[in-house]
Amino acid sequence: MIIAQRKPLEEIKEMVASYEKVLVLGCGTCVAVCFAGGEKEAKLLASELRMARQMEGKSTQIIDHTIQRQCEWEFIDPIKELVASVDAVVSTACGIGVQGMAERFEDKPIFPGVNTTFLGMPVQPGEFVERCQACGDCILDLTGGVCPVARCAKSLMNGPCGGSQNGKCEVNPETPCAWQLIYDRLAKLGQLERMMEIMPAKNWSTSRDGGLRKIIREDLKL
Amino acid sequence: MSGDNGKELVVGSKLERLLKAGHFVVTGELGPPQNADRSVIEKKAGYLRDAVDAVNITDNQTAVVRMCSMAVAKMLIDLGIEPIMQMTCRDRNRIAIQSDLLGAYALGVRNLLCLTGDHQSFGNHPQAKNVHDLDSITLIQMVRQMRDAKKFQCGEEIKGQEPRFFIGGAINPFADPFDFRPFRLAKKVKAGVEFVQSQLIFNVPKFREYMKRCGDLGLLDKVYILAGVGPIKSLAAARYMATSVPGMDVPQEYIDRMANAVKGIPQEDKKARREAWEREGIKICAEIIQQVKEIPGVAGVHIMAIEWESAVPEIVKEAGLLPRPKLEA
Numbered sequence: 404m405i406i407a408q409r410k411p412l413e414e415i416k417e418m419v420a421s422y423e424k425v426l427v428l429g430c431g432t433c434v435a436v437c438f439a440g441g442e443k444e445a446k447l448l449a450s451e452l453r454m455a456r457q458m459e460g461k462s463t464q465i466i467d468h469t470i471q472r473q474c475e476w477e478f479i480d481p482i483k484e485l486v487a488s489v490d491a492v493v494s495t496a497c498g499i500g501v502q503g504m505a506e507r508f509e510d511k512p513i514f515p516g517v518n519t520t521f522l523g524m525p526v527q528p529g530e531f532v533e534r535c536q537a538c539g540d541c542i543l544d545l546t547g548g549v550c551p552v553a554r555c556a557k558s559l560m561n562g563p564c565g566g567s568q569n570g571k572c573e574v575n576p577e578t579p580c581a582w583q584l585i586y587d588r589l590a591k592l593g594q595l596e597r598m599m600e601i602m603p604a605k606n607w608s609t610s611r612d613g614g615l616r617k618i619i620r621e622d623l624k625l
Numbered sequence: 626m627s628g629d630n631g632k633e634l635v636v637g638s639k640l641e642r643l644l645k646a647g648h649f650v651v652t653g654e655l656g657p658p659q660n661a662d663r664s665v666i667e668k669k670a671g672y673l674r675d676a677v678d679a680v681n682i683t684d685n686q687t688a689v690v691r692m693c694s695m696a697v698a699k700m701l702i703d704l705g706i707e708p709i710m711q712m713t714c715r716d717r718n719r720i721a722i723q724s725d726l727l728g729a730y731a732l733g734v735r736n737l738l739c740l741t742g743d744h745q746s747f748g749n750h751p752q753a754k755n756v757h758d759l760d761s762i763t764l765i766q767m768v769r770q771m772r773d774a775k776k777f778q779c780g781e782e783i784k785g786q787e788p789r790f791f792i793g794g795a796i797n798p799f800a801d802p803f804d805f806r807p808f809r810l811a812k813k814v815k816a817g818v819e820f821v822q823s824q825l826i827f828n829v830p831k832f833r834e835y836m837k838r839c840g841d842l843g844l845l846d847k848v849y850i851l852a853g854v855g856p857i858k859s860l861a862a863a864r865y866m867a868t869s870v871p872g873m874d875v876p877q878e879y880i881d882r883m884a885n886a887v888k889g890i891p892q893e894d895k896k897a898r899r900e901a902w903e904r905e906g907i908k909i910c911a912e913i914i915q916q917v918k919e920i921p922g923v924a925g926v927h928i929m930a931i932e933w934e935s936a937v938p939e940i941v942k943e944a945g946l947l948p949r950p951k952l953e954a
Contacts, residue, residue, distance in 0.1 A: 569801060
């Protein structure tokens, strides 16, 4: 899922300082599961903003609402009137949701309430870790199901580098070395010979480097 | 073109000729300054000139901004010293690297050391974006392809003079997983590396085991291995390397020797303590050189005394490796 982190209250308060009536709009999918911007977090942020503005003697017209997904028109369109009734929106969706809202409501200021951080999973309660970088050319079949693009600090295709020590990455001693994980996993699968194959220079054109990515599916078009 | 003992020369650099003639080679390392002062290079070059056969020019080592390795390599050529230009994948993509290689060859550089590069979080611009378009192994492949197939990385032909480098890489026998390290060298050999320099060696038995395993894989005839050595400057430096430098293995024995080196010298006499440490550090380094020299497959040593280049002549002398061989131009 997409993992995000709430922005500090001060930063959000500053963004909406000049607006009277503000909607805090939660998103009920990824950011709800990672406890950054779902219904509960949107309510909490709205109430924090109200209190902070009250102490400063400013307008406390902060309302909140949550939709299932801010990344699909079918969920965004039904709140047209609600959005029209406020001066600005703080979206606690990921960057996709914020942009979806901005695109649909052209004349309304939409502010990000979270920092969209990575594609990952909660490995244990309260601990979220990156797993994928959406490079557009998956090689997990070759690396024992462990991604070196996302999980190696240098995205090495032919690791581990000389900084792998006791299974950890030199960049952060708490981070497992991705190539040690790949090595261990391939050993368990009886596929260590894969480590001997040179992976060619990666084609990054399918990644962000190639420009905005787009998929056309004729079979799904109306 | 062939060398002194008939081995074919592909580039003809001094380093290649000495290795192929069977000399026990000594390379050094010069860390460019964090400024634009040419005289720093001239001063450091003075220490290294007659003590080593070729000199590595680091490429913004530990991700700290320094004078660029190509410019410094050219200065060394002008000073009559053979450079080994280092090239990392951290700061340049394949377009920039190939462009630099064309330029470096045109300026007379003939040895290239291909590295992944230290992560920028260790340097003075931790907020920088890193590149890592290639890694050390795909870099080696690219340099080899440019030379032997006269092709750019994309496959397009290089029309006219191709850049021809004697291709080097790095090995770290002390990193993990230890069992994989000889295989990683085998991958570099397969990619086209012709010589490698190792991480600093203090744990000689472990390095000996690594070399044995490389021998078992049949690598010793395929690549020239230079053992990396360097002087410890103080007790604090020994402790720091032992505990805080990833991929470094410093046995307790050397820490004890550095501690004993200043026994009886009062704490206040900082100068005497420093000199005692430096003497012991140089002595240990020379001893390690003599030990690694006896290991089958070690073709030379690479002395890393960054920011202490002045120690190199003494180390080489104490190790019995002077004078350095001369080659006819």
